[in-house]
Ligand code: DOR
């Protein structure tokens with residue numbers, strides 16, 4: 001049997017929610033990843049260090065016995081975040097970054113930042129305290145076509161942020177366009193990007209051709225094939241500026257299969273197998289370890305993980321759903337087969 005053993009990886013962009021959904025999804029991630037950057041867009045959002053530490057405890061409670069998993073916490077930036085909270089976050093060993101959601105850009109972003117220039121003093125504090133800024137890079141202008149929102153964000157905001165804060169570490173989260181790839185490649189080592197499995201594997205036809213498929217709807221939305229190809233080249237090219245961040249974002253099936261379905265693909269159940277599929281198709285399985293296990297840790301200045309995880313090339317059928325009753329989540333590739341699986345330990 002074909003196998004691939006790599007250093008234990010990290011997921012540098014993950015939504016786990018709280019309560020019953022948290023308990024359902026954490027085991028999926030903890031089986032594959034040693035650590036994950038936890039997104040703070042709860043209701044209400046995680047805006048200060050005390051809330052992040054309480055949320056961290058809740059996550060740790062949900063880790064099954066025998067698995068060793070560390071949540072890396074983030075704070076949700078608002079227009080009224082005090083500069084002192086940035087310093088406090090930087091001083092906490094458990095807070096690893098600050099997340100910027102432009103207000104209205106995506107799920108639970110209403111409390112996000114409406115005027116990005118107005119929070120420049122907070123970026124200055126992050127630069128000074130060397131705390132990374134994670135950016136959901138889409139403009140929120142309703143006049144802007146949804147397929148152009150990331151591209152426009154680069155010219156409207158990212159270039160200025162990079163110019164004004166040359167030492168600030170920035171992760172452009174879940175890049176989806178060739179323009180975002182080019183932007184990241186053209187900047188210094190302080191600017192990096194995460195790439196999701198769905199943006200490596202699918203273009204917008206998966207969402208819209210032959211019927212509308214809500215489980216492929218996420219933000220930023222899937223783009224044209226030319227963009228997918230640019231993302232595959234970036235992820236498999238061996239550059240330390242691109243690393244794994246699933247953006248696995250669980251929503252109840254009833255809220256996805258809805259006349260106004262929520263944005264988010266649930267991929268934690270099969271994150272590494274999905275990436276392995278994308279890398280294998282590109283003839284670049286040898287590049288998976290750097291992308292999944294080294295570059296993210298290096299960017300966040302964390303030690304690379306000890307231990308390994310083994311993928312086996314054995315076909316398996318992704319379940320139709322996880323959970324039961326109202327509490328059901330439909331995973332990416334539900335009822336379809338995947339060619340790689342995690343070896344059970
Ligand atoms: O599709 C998405 N879902 N994109 C995001 O930016 C947020 C996420 C979520 O929290 O559901």
Ligand code: ZN
Pocket residue numbers: 013014015039247249
């Ligand atoms: Zn996200």
